[in-house]
Amino acid sequence: MLHDLHTARERIRQGETSAADELEAALSAAKSEACKGSFLKLHEASARAAAASAANRERPLAGLAVSVKDLFDIAGDTTAAGSAVLADAPPAVTDSPAVARLRAAGAAIIGRTNMTEFAFSGVGVNPHHGTPWNPADPATHRVPGGSSSGAAVSVATGAAYIGLGSDTGGSIRTPAALCGIVGFKNTARLVPLDGALPLSTTLDTVCAMTRSVRDAILAHEILAARTVTRSNAPLSAYRFAVAREQMLDGLDPTVARAFERAVRAFRDAGAHVEEIPLAQIHGLGAIQSLGGFTAAESFAWHRKLLAEKGAGYDPRVRARIERGAAMKAHEYIELFAARREWIRSVQQSLQGFDAVLSPTVPIVAPPFADVAPGEARDAEFFRINALLLRNTSVVNMLDGCAISLPCHVPGELPVGLMIWHGALRDDTILNIASQAESALLAH
Template identity: 70%
Template sequence: MSPPSRPDLHTTREALRRGAGSAAAELELSIDIARSAACEHAFLKTGFDEARRLAADPATVASPLMGLAVSVKDLFDVRGETTAAGSLVLAGAAPAAQDCPPVARLHAAGAGLLGRTNMSEFAFSGVGINPHFGTPANPADPTVPRIPGGSSSGAAVSVATGAAFIGLGSDTNGSIRIPAALCGIVGFKNTARRVPTEGALPLSTTLDTVCAMTRSVRDAILAHEILADRKVPLSDVPLAGLRLAVARAWMLDGLEAPVALAFDRALAALRDAGARVEEIELAPMRDLGAILARGTFAGAESYAWHRDLLAKAGDRYDPRVRFRIEQNANMKAYEYVDLLQARRQWIARITAGIEGFDAVLSPTVPIVAPPLAQVAPGAERDAEFFRVNTLLLRNTSVVNMLDGCAISIPCHTPGELPVGLMIWQSAMRDDTVLNVARQAEAALAEKHR
């Protein structure tokens, strides 16, 4: 099982530069997909006419993105539009006066903004359910509606269906990598400080990261270069020149059979291609539960942002989101300060534990996408929803606590539900992670052939 086939951004740009087709025709194909049943509930608002105008502008066609379709999560300010973050309570808020920096950079690069994508309300869930506007179904399985993953659910579906070449989203505890893994596409979480967060509605000011999903690693590199306004130096170091770690503690616990199988095959493919893959315990990983026992950054910081709004309109929130925010209402100031200190110490221990490795390998999430019906809105399914949400966030949130960078690339074989391989490192090692991912993607593709 896999998303419908459409060439990635690089292939499409190369064809257009050769004179094969036009940006306007490619945009119309994107619009057709966005309007199709495959993208039902993926978009909360569309801007087809403005995108068409850009795709017909010769100056746009000469730009890096050539007027090709990009989607924007409903978390980001776009001039003249309301940023509601998938909620009802902000639906009447004043429209943004200007584009936030990431959107401005996409505009400057010639993006055709297809529309605003659906999301978990206020980005507070890895599942992707939205009870207000519906939930887009994962396109990887045409027979059983499955969760898309969240919180960047609509962004993932827009890319996986081929409607958008880049899906702008955010990653606070895994909100880019989780839906990328479940939908069978690529999701890159850069080091948080690389891309400005101004003009993005916050979940956790400590952990929030602005980043994107794409259909290939090379497209992920281009998207990152645009969003971070920097050039990624490409390396030709082969897999045989890389030393990669597999973290046993925490990351490999309780894997579903399809995930364990795909992950083991991916490791075998990398070893066959010459990579030195070594298992390490990385014991400090198991300390995370105790560190977060009294509260989390996302919980404390989201409550600080939402407390007045909850007092006025709490009944209009997704009940599951409201519950998670209010859980942290009683976190004490000294507990928050202790959490900051514990994080600094934990980062130092994890960084020391992976010293000498080019990157670390883990399953992105320990499960494949469960059916939507299993976690749909309803008090009778709340326990299952929270169980699934905890599992989805488990591996990816490690990298956010580390202040690190990570990419999820597909590692399943055709005909299987998608599984993501997460390649990660500590802060500011983005270029290494992206270059390792280029090599890993090629090795996995060769193995599948």
């Protein structure tokens, strides 16, 4: 089992290893067959320099490997967002704030990771650069989830301790769930979006994947430039809701078993867990029937590029972006009003609950062959994409925060437990997750 960043940092302090040795192990993992297709570019020289300089300073990330999704500006690199049409774009002049904060904390930026083109899918398929192999199943090429596909695989294979990514409808939590790692989506406003190519300016969130909750807390504190208020309150001190409507529909048998075990672990720990309808979730379909914020806002950004280089786009991504062309100004404005009312209604239903428990995604990672590029598989691709983002996207529309924790047992494909609530509940969610991580392991 891979150790987390905190363990690596302690081993460095104890003289059992060094940042340089840890980095060489990470680079070896990044070049391994298990990580094939996960990195678009490795930054070996600068990462080694960062690891070497960490020996003389005590910084939170201690010169350890961090991967960066191809969505973020890194000074001197072209930010192509997994596309072919931006491959010849000029390189970034400066680091994005997220990258700069990680670097200042001592990160060894190991490289740029593969992703769904322009971050517009939860599956992780990329026809230009290939689709990384989900490391959870060496025998079958299963999708890693997206859009932060390469970031997830980099963390799950040992190539990075933190995978910087983004989450617009689930692009951190979905791949974390499918690859068996931790993914935390903070309240969107807490981390700057500057220097990240936008998908939806309303829903985009800058966040990360890690191997443990304590690493997730550290990554969030660095990215958000804030300190999480810690609490050691046990699970028995909290009140949880389980949303029945939609969130539990059509669960894969492996997911259903894992989620049932997770809820039982919470109850065995003394937590109060109550099923509620939360029927408002069904209303999201009508609110977003014209494509929602993502279609409208992505089309506004891509309109000129589509006119010039539309033939070079992934056809599945292009089709979703072009839905935004039909949205009228009054419909876009009305969408904001509908969202505000929907958030108010959901918050009212969740009064008295500290968090909600749901499966992160209702299915385990599907085989790549089912969704590989090609018109013959488009219908299945869009069906699976909708399933992979069905539960997670609720939190984005809520402007909320959520974490996905592994809740499967050995021998099962990975399953994620999502713990979530509304805006600015980040510290509560992280503190609950710390207790839940231990309870799930013990159970």
